Amino acid sequence: MKVPFLDLTSQYETMKDEIHTAINQVIEKTAFAGGPFVEQFENEFAPFCSCEHAVGVGNGTDALWLPLLALGIGPGDEVITVPSTFIATAEAISFCGATPVFIDIEERTYNMNPDLLEAAITPKTKAIIPVHLFGQPADMDPIMEIARKHNLYVVEDACQAHGSEYKGKKAGSMGDAAAFSFYPGKNLGAYGEGGATVTNNAELAKTMKMFRDHGQSQKYYHGMIGWNARLDGIQGSILSAKLRHLDAWNDARRNHAHLYTKLFFETEGIITPHEADYAKHVFHIYAIRVKNRDRLISTLAERDIFCGIHYPVPVHLQQAYGMLGYKKGSFPIAEKCAEEFVSLPMFAELTDEQVAYVAKNVKELI
Numbered sequence: 001m002k003v004p005f006l007d008l009t010s011q012y013e014t015m016k017d018e019i020h021t022a023i024n025q026v027i028e029k030t031a032f033a034g035g036p037f038v039e040q041f042e043n044e045f046a047p048f049c050s051c052e053h054a055v056g057v058g059n060g061t062d063a064l065w066l067p068l069l070a071l072g073i074g075p076g077d078e079v080i081t082v083p084s085t086f087i088a089t090a091e092a093i094s095f096c097g098a099t100p101v102f103i104d105i106e107e108r109t110y111n112m113n114p115d116l117l118e119a120a121i122t123p124k125t126k127a128i129i130p131v132h133l134f135g136q137p138a139d140m141d142p143i144m145e146i147a148r149k150h151n152l153y154v155v156e157d158a159c160q161a162h163g164s165e166y167k168g169k170k171a172g173s174m175g176d177a178a179a180f181s182f183y184p185g186k187n188l189g190a191y192g193e194g195g196a197t198v199t200n201n202a203e204l205a206k207t208m209k210m211f212r213d214h215g216q217s218q219k220y221y222h223g224m225i226g227w228n229a230r231l232d233g234i235q236g237s238i239l240s241a242k243l244r245h246l247d248a249w250n251d252a253r254r255n256h257a258h259l260y261t262k263l264f265f266e267t268e269g270i271i272t273p274h275e276a277d278y279a280k281h282v283f284h285i286y287a288i289r290v291k292n293r294d295r296l297i298s299t300l301a302e303r304d305i306f307c308g309i310h311y312p313v314p315v316h317l318q319q320a321y322g323m324l325g326y327k328k329g330s331f332p333i334a335e336k337c338a339e340e341f342v343s344l345p346m347f348a349e350l351t352d353e354q355v356a357y358v359a360k361n362v363k364e365l366i
């Protein structure tokens, strides 16, 4: 049996007609850059996140960068985030001219440890970016409480957490703004690049809409220096079609995750993901932790089972961020997890047989 890490073809097969209709509509109207299909998707995605506004942008990195800029974050400012994330979280901070400041994660949820937050706040701190890693929200109540006390903005990195919940509240609805990525492999993925920022702040949404379109609200009249960060029409139309299936896909991912966890129950040498009491986890990634993962991954690949690593090097140890002066040992939990994580095959269309086959082989090799 062959089990890919991710299989975008099988999802396409289940909704071929819808995808082709979505694409053809845009071509018929030649509404390629921004336009009515992007607007329609924004009007659907905002309520999906329990938010007032959604602003479609070019990718998830734009979706993080734009709200930071619109909130006025710039040179001399510090933004607190975690090293256990994709580098884009830190890049968005750097491309405002600000400095990322990292704090370690909790060992059970792999998300920001709120107990470490206050000690990292300085007079330069302007914002906090909690990352909802692997599809499970960070512990938002204490993070929001500390942010309000110190007058800091919170931008949620929800790029892996479409549809997940914290105490019944949708990921993306708790901070001042939240970023989503529609990179093809995400729980809601475009057929190309895409992203969106959601917010309940009308002024912020308006500024971001101007910024993503060269600072213009009327064509060729530029009120501010902006950028081109538009979402394209074909992606907007495809995302509208796919959004209708997202809850069902997330449920399927949850079922696969629960089956994996059941099959690994009390297996020595495997740490399975923990779903916090407060969370509805949407399992963008199902990562186990093991020792000696390289041999496990290569032997599984010989048996046609394909895994990933998210992420092998925490951001504070990346060469790109060497100038920040962090060292091995700066964030022991993030570093230990980065050495042990193995992401097992996870996508909605997996079958129970495939999950069982993966679990059987992993257990055998451990």
Ligand SMILES: *Cc1c(COP(=O)(O)O)cnc(C)c1O
Pocket: 059, 060, 061, 062, 085, 086, 088, 089, 131, 157, 159, 160, 181, 182, 183, 194, 195
């Ligand atoms: C995917 C991702 C991003 C960036 O999204 P792109 O669409 O690839 O730019 C940012 N943060 C996290 C946590 C992600 O997983």
